[in-house]
Amino acid sequence: WKEHSMIFAMPSKPGEFSRFDFPDVLPAPLNGIWAILKNNEMLTWPEKVRFAIGLLPAMLGGQAYVEAQDGLSVKEWMKKQGIPERVTDEVFIAMSKALNFINPDELSMQCILIALNRFLQEKHGSKMAFLDGNPPERLCMPVVDHIQSLGGEVRLNSRLQKINLNDDGTVKSFTLSNGNVVEGDAYVIAAPVDILKLLLPEEWKEIPYFKKLDKLVGVPVINVHIWFDRKLKNTYDHLLFSRSPLLSVYADMSVTCKEYYDPNRSMLELVFAPAEEWIGCSDSEIIEATMKELAKLFPDEIAADQSK
Ligand SMILES: Cc1cc2nc3c(=O)[nH]c(=O)nc-3n(C[C@H](O)[C@H](O)[C@H](O)COP(=O)(O)OP(=O)(O)OC[C@H]3O[C@@H](n4cnc5c(N)ncnc54)[C@H](O)[C@@H]3O)c2cc1C
Known part of the structure; x- marks a missing residue:
């Protein structure tokens, strides 16, 4: 089990992370509310308040409300609830891509609400764990x-x-x-x-x-594994939300997973999504596009042309 947190890369501040930390002493949903209120880098106070008010019907309406939202995309629902567009851009692009591998304009709000309700009702609902091997x-x-x-x-x-x-x-x-x-x-x-x-x-x-x-249709998604000849410094012992347009979540498995532990070389596992336009491409095209995105996440350590 990893720390009870959700950790987002900051595209505007490469090399820095923004965290939502769920304190262990509080029960759900207070631990989640605390995590949102304490996060300063991604949302302003007015945005947090409007976000919380917009979520109220979901918290109070139960399963019937959740199921009734299936006709709306995440983006449409946020607009209907008066939640600022920046909240969708800052948080829900990453969440939609992590949960279902597509963007908020395509994903049904029901999927997000099922996950959010779990997070709000169960103290450890959003806690993450890694297998200790393959x-x-x-x-x-x-x-x-x-x-x-x-x-x-x-x-x-x-x-x-x-x-x-x-x-x-x-x-x-x-x-x-x-x-x-x-x-x-x-x-x-x-x-x-x-x-x-x-x-x-x-x-x-x-x-x-x-x-x-x-x-019902399947959603194409690509899993990318890259073995590096050096240890990347800008990683963390956790799942990380990349907030890149091409990538979803990623982890340095040399840090997060016992079987892949290596003090000298990193191994990144990344989810490449949405992948509809990329699924037919060659491995080298996919790696090239991934390395370009990684150059933005690790500007001091990775260059797309491999000059670093
Ligand atoms: C990139 C990626 C990352 C993910 N990360 C996570 C994560 O971190 N945590 C998490 O909880 N979930 C994660 N998931 C989701 C998780 O992998 C799926 O929800 C889960 O694997 C679904 O299990 P399943 O048994 O329903 O289907 P699958 O795992 O897809 O299994 C279906 C099986 O059916 C077999 N099959 C296909 N055709 C036939 C046939 N004709 N006859 C018999 N068998 C057949 C396939 O070979 C396959 O083994 C991730 C998914 C992806 C794609």
Whole structure:
């Protein structure tokens, strides 16, 4: 677990961070309100007050209010609530990109309110943690071990290829990409939404439940890992909000994650988002664009042309 804070890079003051620190002695939502009030670099006092007033219906209205906001984008909702545009620019571009990999003019306000409500209701709702190693070993393997300990079996490289149906439209079996056919008491598909839509049998496509999938689309996002030949100084043992137009959050894994610990060389993991226009580009084009953004975040240490 890291310190209970949200830490933002300052594009206007490269090399400096602006922090929202949630004090441990206060319960939610007071710890969050304190974190917002104590932050001076990003928001002025009038902005904080108008932001807090605008958020009131969300705090009081509960789940029904949150769900009713699905038709509005983050930007539209902020305008409707009279929250200054600078609050959206300073805080919610970073938050929208970190939570859903898209900008506030595209993202549904429901997504932000679900997260904000969690932060306001649970004392540790916004606290962040890092795995102590790579996800396949430290996240997936314990899940596999648990399934196997209960007599289950995990088969890799055997994708679901076809959902076979009975005459009444229920599932008869799954055909896998290796040709095997599996039958079960219950069938669960946890594939990404765009893949599920391709797998959906014709017979199911007009059923209202599945029809709702039409509007669900995946959001392209790119994860960039860069190994440096030196230790970057301007990092911190935490997830950092870059506030760059191309990048979202990033972390120096040589500091934040035990397995990648290195006192002499940094390893940055960065989320590149929104990535719709970039997802088809080559790795070198993506690295080049990332390095240009990093040159702004680390002006004393990184140059896009590698002269530093
Ligand atoms: C860049 C990035 C950074 C993120 N950072 C964080 C973070 O810091 N913290 C956090 O909590 N969340 C984070 N998330 C979100 C988190 O990764 C997802 O919410 C989570 O992985 C979703 O899990 P899932 O099992 O629903 O889907 P996925 O993890 O997408 O798993 C779907 C699986 O289905 C498999 N599959 C595809 N087709 C088939 C098929 N035909 N048959 C069988 N299997 C198939 C895929 O191979 C995949 O393994 C991040 C996501 C991204 C992309």
